[in-house]
Amino acid sequence: MASSEKSKWDSNIAFILAMIGSAVGLGNIWRFPNVLYSNGGGSFMIPYIISIFFLGISFVLVEYAVGFKFKTSLSKIFYSIKPSLEAVAWFIIFVVFLITTYYVCVVGWDLIYLVLSFFQGWGANPDVFFTTSVLNASDSLSGIFTIVPWVFVSVFVIWLIAWFIGQKDLNAGIGKVSKILLPVLFIIVLVIVAFSVTLPGASIGYTQIFTPDWSALTDLNVWLAAFGQIVFSLSLGMSIALTYASYLPDTSKLTDNALVVAFSNSGFEVFNAIGIFSILGFMTFTSGIPFNQLVTEGTGLAFVVFPNVFNVMHPWSYIIGPLFFLCIFFAGITSVMALSEVVSFAIHEKFGFSRKKSATLVCIVGFCISTIFATSAGSYLLGIFDAFLNNFALLFGVLLECIIFGWLYNFDKLVEVLNNNSRIQMDPFWKIIIKYILPVCILCLWVQGVYTTMMDADFTSRLVMLCLSIIIFIVPIIFAKLPAKNKDYYKPIETE
């Protein structure tokens, strides 16, 4: 497709909802409550809000301005800045692709739980059920050749949904699905929160959010945790904002849009945390389990703690349970849509395939890779992929983007793009953030992530990480070297 026929959002609301959908995901629902609780409760809001403003929104604006200005993929933009940088762009795109392959699997587990929640099929011992019946998990690579049928089927279903949406025209696919799923998602969360605050013992939970531990503010790790949550939750550095902004019509108000997206995303996670904490407070009240033992992160919270709660929340659990898993499902699907769009768009721009063909290719290859997470070794490998890709690779990508746009590209042009297209005007402080403050913060987060990941890893994990490092080094170089089929790809775009 030539750039003149390039897809465009049919309304600003489609763009905003798609952007919110890309940001609101598993990280908002099950990552945030634990991060909040273990980093000072109420006082965590201070570093969190500072991170949103100074770091999160600042970086999203860079991606918006670049995507909006160049209206093309990250790889073509980097190629135009300097041909040797094309491989760096493919590195970021490839990391996004690998993240998608395991993210899909977690959404697949949620799909299984959505079905089970109608009859509480996890039984009296959800912990054992999750590890043995759902995952059939082995804590080493030994189960890699044993496919777990239900996980395999659900992973296939999620990729099929991603393909079905991704191969359609932008507005008929991502635009339409976002317009339907996002409002439904907000209504579901509203119902869950409204119900959960009325539960006996709810206040044991939700007061934690508003009880500050001021001493936490002097701890550097708390500030890093706040920043890390913003990176994850706003999907920074994944070139999603850049891709979606490239479909914006010329009259869009960029800065205003970025603020709406960032605040909706954070508003969602804070509001949702009130519901999660209330439900956990109810559990402490009814079962006597200490609150701090219930606030776990990720899969443990969603697939073990919550099924346990639903077991004692009769009869409401037959409604709240399915709503809870549906909420994760919708949040997950809209993020999967965004992640796979980044990859399809890059393939489409370089190799000139149609939207349908690029989406098909991405989904087929993605599904093949995802099958390794649908084996008995799947959850073990997923943990390694997640730690490696999020802590090393993705943060490294954000750092590279800051350096490339802040230092190698004429940054003032981006300020111009934003100020020409917004009521809110950016001042020179933004440049200082992107050039100096953000890279330093990311570097600290990166060093901390590398250190903890390496400390926690066993020998096999380190070996898998080494293989991954080699793969994410070589594959992008191959993609950069492959000749473009789209004849416009090597045409210079204005980058000075």
Ligand code: PFF
């Ligand atoms: N922001 C989304 C979430 O919080 O789940 C999407 C996402 C972010 C997916 C980071 C994967 C990831 F590594």
